[in-house]
Amino acid sequence: MEVLKKEQVEFDNLEYPLFTTKRGEVPFWDHPFLKGNKVLPSKYYPYTTLEGVIDLFKRGRIDDTDFMLLKVLGDSICANEDQIRRYMISVMSRSETSKRLDRFRTNGLVDRWKVRIRGQEDTVKPPAPFTLGVAGYKLLKHFYNEDFFMDPNRWDNYGIGGIKRFVAMNELRCQMIERKIVNKWKWNAIIADNPRLKFPLGAAEIKTPQGNVNFLIDRAQMNQNFIGYFRDKLEVWKRVYEKFGNIPVSEFPDNIGFVVIYTSTLTVAEYIHEQIMLDTYPFHIWVCVEEDLLQDGLNTAFYIPNKEKLKRIKLEF
Structure with missing residues (x-):
């Protein structure tokens, strides 16, 4: 009870509002009290030079x-263990993926993170996030x-x-890939061939029965000024749309663009709409709600202003 009281006091003093799910919970991957650090294995002999990593590859x-698994993780930027297993399920079993990730840690090919909620370290233990280690980064950067x-x-x-932020984004990305509706994905895609314009965190070419469309996806986080973040970005894209009649994504086909604001809870989405009036923009804006994504699946997780x-709408992918 003391912990709950202390946490409530901290919630009351947060710089930004706290939003909960329909069940009254704060989602883990958007919790303002998360803490985390890399966890090194007991036997740790990292390869730190390009020559050493290439030698590791040449000696078999x-x-x-292994190389495919590293590339999948590198393309994900940061994904948790469950997501990586799902990305690799057509190639190997879930347990085999975990064994390889554990072996990779010894040579610094990957890094494993421990993430917990302050005050709840012993009760809430999610799948561990993984990122490329120094050796994995050097190896992939050499070949790609x-x-x-x-x-x-x-x-x-x-x-x-x-x-x-990236673990949350990878849940949406992973479900799209599992449904085989993604033709292309790019992080931090350039808009209208102008690298100075504000860009979406992720862009995806999506297959639909009516033809392919481009999703420009960005994530709202509770511990940021996400109202200012999205207002600035949408105003930039509004000017782009007024010039081109669309929001073109560089290196993507010239499909109709849909801005997708990805939120952890419906309450976050409703607050964004209330503050920014998403229906007043000239281009398509949809909201994807993570709590619905996890509870009911991808095709029922979208809302239109x-x-x-x-x-809430139901999509036929």
């Missing part, structure tokens, strides 16, 4: 399946030097906020 210590992979040093700046309300 990394096989083609035109692709983006997150430099492990950058997590010192992004911290737990970045970890939970309808005057002062958000209307």
